[in-house]
Amino acid sequence: xxxxxxxxxxxxxxxxxxxxxxxxxxxxxxxxxxxxxxxxxxxxxxxxxxxxxxxxxxxxxxxxxxxxxxxxxxxxxxxxxxxxxxxxxxxxxxxxxxxxxxxxxxxxxxxxxxxxxxxxxxxxxxxxxxxxxxxxxxxxxxxxxxxxxxxxxxxxxxxxxxxxxxxxxxxxxxxxxxxxxxxxxxxxxxxxxxxxxxxxxxxxxxxxxxxxxxxxxxxxxxxxxxxxxxxxxxxxxxxxxxxxxxxxxxxxxxxxxxxxxxxxxxxxxxxxxxxxxxxxxxxxxxxxxxxxxxxxxxxxxxxxxxxxxxxxxxxxxxxxxxxxxxxxxxxxxxxxxxxxxxxxxxxxxxxxxxxxxxxxxxxxxxxxxxxxxxxxxxxxxxxxxxxxxxxxxxxxxxxxxxxxxxxxxx
Amino acid sequence: xxxxxxxxxxxxxxxxxxxxxxxxxxxxxxxxxxxxxxxxxxxxxxxxxxxxxxxxxxxxxxxxxxxxxxxxxxxxxxxxxxxxxxxxxxxxxxxxxxxxxxxxxxxxxxxxxxxxxxxxxxxxxxxxxxxxxxxxxxxxxxxxxxxxxxxxxxxxxxxxxxxxxxxxxxxxxxxxxxxxxxxxxxxxxxxxxxxxxxxxxxxxxxxxxxxxxxxxxxxxxxxxxxxxxxxxxxxxxxxxxxxxxxxxxxxxxxxxxxxxxxxxxxxxxxxxxxxxxxxxxxxxxxxxxxxxxxxxxxxxxxxxxxxxxxxxxxxxxxxxxxxxxxxxxxxxxxxxxxxxxxxxxxxxxxxxxxxxxxxxxxxxxxxxxxxxxxxxxxxxxxxxxxxxxxxxxxxxxxxxxxxxxxxxxx
Numbered sequence: 001x002x003x004x005x006x007x008x009x010x011x012x013x014x015x016x017x018x019x020x021x022x023x024x025x026x027x028x029x030x031x032x033x034x035x036x037x038x039x040x041x042x043x044x045x046x047x048x049x050x051x052x053x054x055x056x057x058x059x060x061x062x063x064x065x066x067x068x069x070x071x072x073x074x075x076x077x078x079x080x081x082x083x084x085x086x087x088x089x090x091x092x093x094x095x096x097x098x099x100x101x102x103x104x105x106x107x108x109x110x111x112x113x114x115x116x117x118x119x120x121x122x123x124x125x126x127x128x129x130x131x132x133x134x135x136x137x138x139x140x141x142x143x144x145x146x147x148x149x150x151x152x153x154x155x156x157x158x159x160x161x162x163x164x165x166x167x168x169x170x171x172x173x174x175x176x177x178x179x180x181x182x183x184x185x186x187x188x189x190x191x192x193x194x195x196x197x198x199x200x201x202x203x204x205x206x207x208x209x210x211x212x213x214x215x216x217x218x219x220x221x222x223x224x225x226x227x228x229x230x231x232x233x234x235x236x237x238x239x240x241x242x243x244x245x246x247x248x249x250x251x252x253x254x255x256x257x258x259x260x261x262x263x264x265x266x267x268x269x270x271x272x273x274x275x276x277x278x279x280x281x282x283x284x285x286x287x288x289x290x291x292x293x294x295x296x297x298x299x300x301x302x303x304x305x306x307x308x309x310x311x312x313x314x315x316x317x318x319x320x321x322x323x324x325x326x327x328x329x330x331x332x333x334x335x336x337x338x339x340x341x342x343x344x345x346x347x348x349x350x351x352x353x354x355x356x357x358x359x360x361x362x363x364x365x366x367x368x369x370x371x372x373x374x375x376x377x378x379x380x381x382x383x384x385x386x387x388x389x390x391x392x393x394x395x396x397x398x399x400x401x402x403x404x405x406x407x408x409x410x
Numbered sequence: 411x412x413x414x415x416x417x418x419x420x421x422x423x424x425x426x427x428x429x430x431x432x433x434x435x436x437x438x439x440x441x442x443x444x445x446x447x448x449x450x451x452x453x454x455x456x457x458x459x460x461x462x463x464x465x466x467x468x469x470x471x472x473x474x475x476x477x478x479x480x481x482x483x484x485x486x487x488x489x490x491x492x493x494x495x496x497x498x499x500x501x502x503x504x505x506x507x508x509x510x511x512x513x514x515x516x517x518x519x520x521x522x523x524x525x526x527x528x529x530x531x532x533x534x535x536x537x538x539x540x541x542x543x544x545x546x547x548x549x550x551x552x553x554x555x556x557x558x559x560x561x562x563x564x565x566x567x568x569x570x571x572x573x574x575x576x577x578x579x580x581x582x583x584x585x586x587x588x589x590x591x592x593x594x595x596x597x598x599x600x601x602x603x604x605x606x607x608x609x610x611x612x613x614x615x616x617x618x619x620x621x622x623x624x625x626x627x628x629x630x631x632x633x634x635x636x637x638x639x640x641x642x643x644x645x646x647x648x649x650x651x652x653x654x655x656x657x658x659x660x661x662x663x664x665x666x667x668x669x670x671x672x673x674x675x676x677x678x679x680x681x682x683x684x685x686x687x688x689x690x691x692x693x694x695x696x697x698x699x700x701x702x703x704x705x706x707x708x709x710x711x712x713x714x715x716x717x718x719x720x721x722x723x724x725x726x727x728x729x730x731x732x733x734x735x736x737x738x739x740x741x742x743x744x745x746x747x748x749x750x751x752x753x754x755x756x757x758x759x760x761x762x763x764x765x766x767x768x769x770x771x772x773x774x775x776x777x778x779x780x781x782x783x784x785x786x787x788x789x790x791x792x793x794x795x796x797x798x799x800x801x802x803x804x805x806x807x808x809x810x811x812x813x814x815x816x817x818x819x820x
Binding site: 188 | 460463465484486489491493495497511514515516517518553554555556557558559560564567569573574576577578580581582583585586587588589590591595596598599602603606742743746748749750751752786787789791794795798799801802803804805806807808811812814815
């Protein structure tokens, strides 16, 4: 990996060689992959990137911690659309709001970026089995990406995971363990089993390469914006790994001089579960919280990656905001009606936060904001149904229809 | 529209000017859009296409029936991945099988191609409301694409449409009418209402431009294959419009000399509803059939576009094949496990047909086949759950897990 110089613990600063099955530091801290920015800058620039025909996260090869000859995993992950939604801007009264729809990834969430990386690194490590625990999206993305590459998977999900997500991963042939307990217990059992059997570990807070996959969402946003740095990027936060990856991508771009300043992050959590935002605001250590939100993908009471996430929010001079389940579902509808984007509850939580900050006057109307939609609404149809209302029921009779549509007087 | 010469009735041959709100011929026949292939060939070639950075169906502008200045609709439709799945080939014993995953479109089905075109043409016609009837995918794709463009929609769905699809279109802000009856009655009511209110008509068998949107799947397949024509393209068939669009795209490419021969089509219908295949095989007029299949998107007992579909199958020297619901769900699993592709029942029906033809020895092992997956499995999770089985339930206890995974003796 000629662009990677090593890995460094974000807690104690200890350095490690970037071996394929790298996990956490001896001190328990999480590692960060470090690059030779000078060499990246020497080998690739914006013009060269723009010429590349590869429309996936792997177009940013120089920024990724893989060997030159590591094959791209089979599924086409990334290069999701960035929509400039004038109608959504109008609704919120913002000058410019872009929506990055990461629900259009192969298994319908941003987590495909991490799973694609996990598959690449497992292959480098010569392993044929990958395991993880997840509230659902990391799981299904691992199942799909691993299946396409011919790798076996063991996947630990908490019992409350929506059945759509479970069906998806069973269809991909994963061995699925439904842990009778919360996310914390699910994580613990996966860790014990991974230690016992030596499977490749795709737990995002353990394996430092996964953030490097997730960071590609930042690389794409910046290239799609023509390298014009927005004022804010808003994203939903659960475990903390995604916002950490987003931030890492931005810092790498700045390190390699692809951008000259950094945007501020907007960390949006559910009002029913916001341990990271609370710790940032109160400047206190992370404390467990209950998991009371319909946004299951970010219902993480004991975040596994608070250090990197909190550092990202602080370093970026970020904003923290919480939104209720109702505000989340209103944002789902708002995105659908104005932008044609259907996100799952956790997927639209970032947009809910932007809306709230606009309403509260926290965001300047003249600022430019990017909101990342992290998962597809089809992942959790029950909640969509519950909030979307019911269709108009009608027999095959035009007069009946007229009455129901226009009260009969048109 | 400098590349369009007009429209011609496929039944009586009468020619029409290609106005934006074109519908059917006076004789009741469906129209086909005709192009000046010479001019297309003069203005664009394979090399020029390959240089285009636009990764959507609109990269084929010269092959599409829109004015030069008609804006692309906002949602990014098309340029779905074409996977070369060696493991799926291995399972089926075929030399080469490609999977085109059109479930990765913005609203998760191939129908987005037609809806993107409908939005473009409605804007050309200066209309602000579009209506359609649909078993679901045409509906949700219209709702999403129209919402992003700021157009109103009235959508007629049969009562059996899966709730995921209904939720999706309610979230897009569509006015949804759930018709208490089958697809036929749904279509009739939509037609009556469209006539009454003058809405733009996005019923695929009425509006000849929609096939032109759908045909882009063929254009992409051929460009992604480097213009090497496969022996067969397999696709599920319901209303008949999709296979007709696929064939139209192939013929347009041949007309403009982008390819020098045509593949044979494999028309796959459900064993519980196959009026088009029956009519082709028996060489009889189309007769209504019951709609007995879980593949709801192709459960069409009275197909609205049999003429073009049957002509496509016959002209291509095509193969017709029916598959049972069980074979469909086995194909869903096969695609998931070997290719990491999760398709809805109707979406994987094409692959089920390929598998059946391989098993029966109809397909030569040395042939090259493309199978189009027309919709995402997340659209119909209930059936996926029913066939995918259940996860392993386990407490947070490694010993219990060991017992459940390996019978305790490993």
